[in-house]
Amino acid sequence: METKQYSLDNPFKNKLNTPTESKGGIYDDALKLGKELIAKPFEGGGEDRIRVQHSKNRMTVWERIKVLTDSEPNIMYQNWGPNLDGASIITGILKIRGRDVAVYGHDFTLRAGSMDATNGSKLARLIHMAGEHGIPLIGMNDSAGAFVPAGVGGLDGYSEAFTALRKISGVVPSIMVMFGFNAGGGAYLPRQGSFMIQCDNTFFGLTGPGVVKSVLGEDVTADDLGGPKVHGQSGVVDLVTGDELGSLRTAIRLLSYLPDNNRSNAPFYPTSDPMDRFIYEEDILFRKTFNSPTGMNTPFDITLYLQQICDHGEFFEVQPQRARNIVTAFGRIGGNVVGFLANNSAVSSGQIDIGASRKGTRFVRFCNLYNIPMVFVEDTTGFLPGKDQEQNGIVLEGRKLLDSIIDLRTPRLTLIIRNAFGGAYATFNSYYTGASLVFALPTARIAVMGPAGKEYVYKDEIVSIQKEFQANLKKGMSDKEAASVRDGKLFEVGQRYEKELMNPKEALSLGSVSSIILPGFTRKVLGTNLNYLMSKYTAAPLSGPQREFE
Numbered sequence: 001m002e003t004k005q006y007s008l009d010n011p012f013k014n015k016l017n018t019p020t021e022s023k024g025g026i027y028d029d030a031l032k033l034g035k036e037l038i039a040k041p042f043e044g045g046g047e048d049r050i051r052v053q054h055s056k057n058r059m060t061v062w063e064r065i066k067v068l069t070d071s072e073p074n075i076m077y078q079n080w081g082p083n084l085d086g087a088s089i090i091t092g093i094l095k096i097r098g099r100d101v102a103v104y105g106h107d108f109t110l111r112a113g114s115m116d117a118t119n120g121s122k123l124a125r126l127i128h129m130a131g132e133h134g135i136p137l138i139g140m141n142d143s144a145g146a147f148v149p150a151g152v153g154g155l156d157g158y159s160e161a162f163t164a165l166r167k168i169s170g171v172v173p174s175i176m177v178m179f180g181f182n183a184g185g186g187a188y189l190p191r192q193g194s195f196m197i198q199c200d201n202t203f204f205g206l207t208g209p210g211v212v213k214s215v216l217g218e219d220v221t222a223d224d225l226g227g228p229k230v231h232g233q234s235g236v237v238d239l240v241t242g243d244e245l246g247s248l249r250t251a252i253r254l255l256s257y258l259p260d261n262n263r264s265n266a267p268f269y270p271t272s273d274p275m276d277r278f279i280y281e282e283d284i285l286f287r288k289t290f291n292s293p294t295g296m297n298t299p300f301d302i303t304l305y306l307q308q309i310c311d312h313g314e315f316f317e318v319q320p321q322r323a324r325n326i327v328t329a330f331g332r333i334g335g336n337v338v339g340f341l342a343n344n345s346a347v348s349s350g351q352i353d354i355g356a357s358r359k360g361t362r363f364v365r366f367c368n369l370y371n372i373p374m375v376f377v378e379d380t381t382g383f384l385p386g387k388d389q390e391q392n393g394i395v396l397e398g399r400k401l402l403d404s405i406i407d408l409r410t411p412r413l414t415l416i417i418r419n420a421f422g423g424a425y426a427t428f429n430s431y432y433t434g435a436s437l438v439f440a441l442p443t444a445r446i447a448v449m450g451p452a453g454k455e456y457v458y459k460d461e462i463v464s465i466q467k468e469f470q471a472n473l474k475k476g477m478s479d480k481e482a483a484s485v486r487d488g489k490l491f492e493v494g495q496r497y498e499k500e501l502m503n504p505k506e507a508l509s510l511g512s513v514s515s516i517i518l519p520g521f522t523r524k525v526l527g528t529n530l531n532y533l534m535s536k537y538t539a540a541p542l543s544g545p546q547r548e549f550e
Contacts, residue, residue, distance in 0.1 A: 041086030045109030120157020
């Protein structure tokens with residue numbers, strides 16, 4: 001039997017009437033040019049500039065893209081720019097955990113990532129596309145600002161990009177990540193985004209230390225002028241990380257809590273964390289707090305409570321480095337994304353000051369724009385009084401917080417843990433500012449005033465106790481003994497005031513509180529009601545009259 005012979009040679013090689021090797025021509029020259037043009041943006045400023053970037057512990061723009069996605073990026077407007085090299089900015093659409101996301105990134109290896117009219121127009125086109133297609137935007141900012149040799153063209157480029165980013169504000173969410181040294185327009189542009197992330201050893205500001213030195217004669221380091229410790233405290237930056245990799249991964253995590261646009265809900269993730277489980281840790285937290293020697297005056301970190309009610313104890317805090325007397329965070333309850341606004345008695349007794357008002361206002365307005373339901377966790381004695389607060393506008397800033405809550409159109413729940421006094425109670429998502437439901441723990445103290453209120457409620461009795469004190473002194477009783485008698489009676493009055501008036505009973509009887517929740521069951525109650533409310537809520541863009549104050 002004849003054995004068949006197999007070969008890897010092309011059986012048609014000698015039968016085809018075509019040359020085995022091209023002799024070249026117009027078509028082949030065009031192919032060569034095409035390959036060069038496609039490759040050029042990937043080369044950046046060349047190996048030397050890439051080495052310099054790496055020597056500063058910075059990634060190239062292409063390496064940053066690889067952190068954001070494992071999928072091949074769809075790069076758009078590839079060869080824009082006079083040198084056909086991408087014009088020092090990369091724009092495209094990435095698949096990030098299955099979602100389309102518009103992404104841009106400055107290439108610092110080319111002209112220090114500076115902007116001219118060409119790449120400003122290129123960036124604006126991507127931003128407009130994100131708005132039109134309803135997809136989020138991530139910006140990787142690493143730019144020295146306007147390209148000076150381009151003259152006014154650099155300013156035109158920034159103007160076009162500024163305008164585009166403002167037009168999509170409130171339409172699609174955006175996350176701006178800061179790398180390297182950014183100045184001028186390189187600082188203004190990203191702050192138009194929804195959130196900003198800055199890592200250590202980076203700078204951004206209107207001017208650098210050199211300009212400050214020449215104009216004002218002040219010696220200041222880049223870190224003290226525009227580093228993350230400065231911007232994190234002012235609220236210019238929302239999140240601070242240790243390095244570039246941390247910033248990029250933080251951006252991915254933050255994105256998981258955000259919707260694609262103002263016409264959709266945030267991503268729902270089914271959870272294996274049971275909704276009806278009893279939370280022993282919550283009961284232990286409150287038991288240890290309120291049974292301590294300082295009783296109802298004992299402060300505690302509210303983030304310990306948020307851990308108990310969120311799916312698997314996970315939440316994402318925004319602006320954690322400033323105004324920690326109020327906590328703003330995203331989390332999930334039963335798979336639904338929620339925004340938390342929570343008083344934190346561990347810092348300044350949870351009193352609301354100017355910084356807390358600004359932080360809370362911005363967060364509430366974002367949730368309102370992007371259809372995110374909210375849970376208000378209340379435990380505050382009120383707004384912080386004092387000359388400094390009044391002179392710096394606490395009335396205005398507190399009013400802005402109240403306005404943002406009144407304007408909120410998404411489902412919103414309130415849980416009163418402990419203190420809810422006076423104007424703070426009225427402001428902090430009560431039924432009469434539009435709350436969907438208001439719940440309270442049995443430890444809630446809802447009143448017009450805190451313990452000082454006894455001076456008004458029991459005024460006559462307190463005056464009588466003081467007169468008795470003076471009379472005892474005249475009878476020859478020692479100061480110590482007379483004071484002991486007086487203080488004992490005043491303590492009894494205070495205890496009576498707290499027992500009779502500083503509790504949830506009156507608010508419950510008036511319908512100001514929906515119902516009482518026992519500690520350990522708050523996750524179940526909040527989750528059940530949230531599921532119901534979201535089933536009746538239709539995501540849509542914000543509409544209606546636009547109010548005068550932001």
